[in-house]
Amino acid sequence: xxxxxxxxxxxxxxxxxxxxxxxxxxxxxxxxxxxxxxxxxxxxxxxxxxxxxxxxxxxxxxxxxxxxxxxxxxxxxxxxxxxxxxxxxxxxxxxxxxxxxxxxxxxxxxxxxxxxxxxxxxxxxxxxxxxxxxxxxxxxxxxxxxxxxxxxxxxxxxxxxxxxxxxxxxxxxxxxxxxxxxxxxxxxxxxxxxxxxxxxxxxxxxxxxxxxxxxxxxxxxxxxxxxxxxxxxxxxxxxxxxxxxxxxxxxxxxxxxxxxxxxxxxxxxxxxxxxxxxxxxxxxxxxxxxxxxxxxxxxxxxxxxxxxxxxxx
Numbered sequence: 607x608x609x610x611x612x613x614x615x616x617x618x619x620x621x622x623x624x625x626x627x628x629x630x631x632x633x634x635x636x637x638x639x640x641x642x643x644x645x646x647x648x649x650x651x652x653x654x655x656x657x658x659x660x661x662x663x664x665x666x667x668x669x670x671x672x673x674x675x676x677x678x679x680x681x682x683x684x685x686x687x688x689x690x691x692x693x694x695x696x697x698x699x700x701x702x703x704x705x706x707x708x709x710x711x712x713x714x715x716x717x718x719x720x721x722x723x724x725x726x727x728x729x730x731x732x733x734x735x736x737x738x739x740x741x742x743x744x745x746x747x748x749x750x751x752x753x754x755x756x757x758x759x760x761x762x763x764x765x766x767x768x769x770x771x772x773x774x775x776x777x778x779x780x781x782x783x784x785x786x787x788x789x790x791x792x793x794x795x796x797x798x799x800x801x802x803x804x805x806x807x808x809x810x811x812x813x814x815x816x817x818x819x820x821x822x823x824x825x826x827x828x829x830x831x832x833x834x835x836x837x838x839x840x841x842x843x844x845x846x847x848x849x850x851x852x853x854x855x856x857x858x859x860x861x862x863x864x865x866x867x868x869x870x871x872x873x874x875x876x877x878x879x880x881x882x883x884x885x886x887x888x889x890x891x892x893x894x895x896x897x898x899x900x901x902x903x904x905x906x907x908x909x910x911x912x913x914x915x916x917x918x919x
């Protein structure tokens with residue numbers, strides 16, 4: 607099954623590349639105009655730029671050239687900075703990955719704590735309170751939570767900075783302070799959604815015969831839940847978690863802009879504002895490929911957690 611998933615990545619990635627290529631080619635973005643931005647070029651200069659960069663070639667030829675460049679690690683040249691796009695992407699990508707995975711970790715921890723607690727105390731006060739909190743979190747957009755966190759934790763109390771980024775190599779404490787609020791704003795809606803799914807999955811497991819047998823034989827409920835129930839209940843949440851990674855990567859665009867973090871989101875927003883299609887294309891492709899790779903890792907975890915799926919293959 608794992609081999610089949612890996613082989614399916616090839617047509618999937620080619621489809622992503624084709625989609626991004628067509629969207630960018632049929633958009634209003636003109637690399638020639640962006641290259642001469644503010645210089646009032648003549649039509650001859652624009653035509654010469656398009657000829658030298660293959661912008662007048664037939665679309666199939668341009669697509670083949672585009673795929674060939676990607677395979678060689680070439681994402682093109684920024685028409686504004688004249689720097690390779692791959693250099694800008696590799697500079698911004700680590701910060702976005704830090705933000706996304708920090709948010710993912712917070713979301714998973716909160717979802718497990720709240721979801722299991724709600725399931726153990728089903729239909730009682732803790733379950734009702736967690737239900738209200740989780741439904742509120744699902745309805746709250748990440749950018750609104752970000753503004754609330756900035757106002758309360760940064761402006762009113764000064765616990766965290768309002769924005770900016772400190773490299774962990776310079777100061778780990780400073781890095782943690784600058785990343786905490788963005789990661790919280792990004793993770794809370796995901797944690798709220800996962801909490802409901804974990805709660806439902808754990809409730810279903812708690813009603814099964816093996817749980818009653820284990821508790822009746824004298825095993826502490828904490829041991830039964832931690833050793834048996836959670837492992838069986840995590841199968842469905844893992845599937846949803848793979849889809850939520852795409853939300854985390856996409857939501858990082860807005861969160862990085864709000865907190866002035868120099869990641870992929872800010873890079874793409876600046877490229878859109880300045881009319882730099884090569885950078886926009888590089889960021890979108892990298893984000894899409896990252897989403898596919900992370901979902902492959904989730905599939906591997908799914909195989910590890912579900913022994914019946916392994917035996918079926």
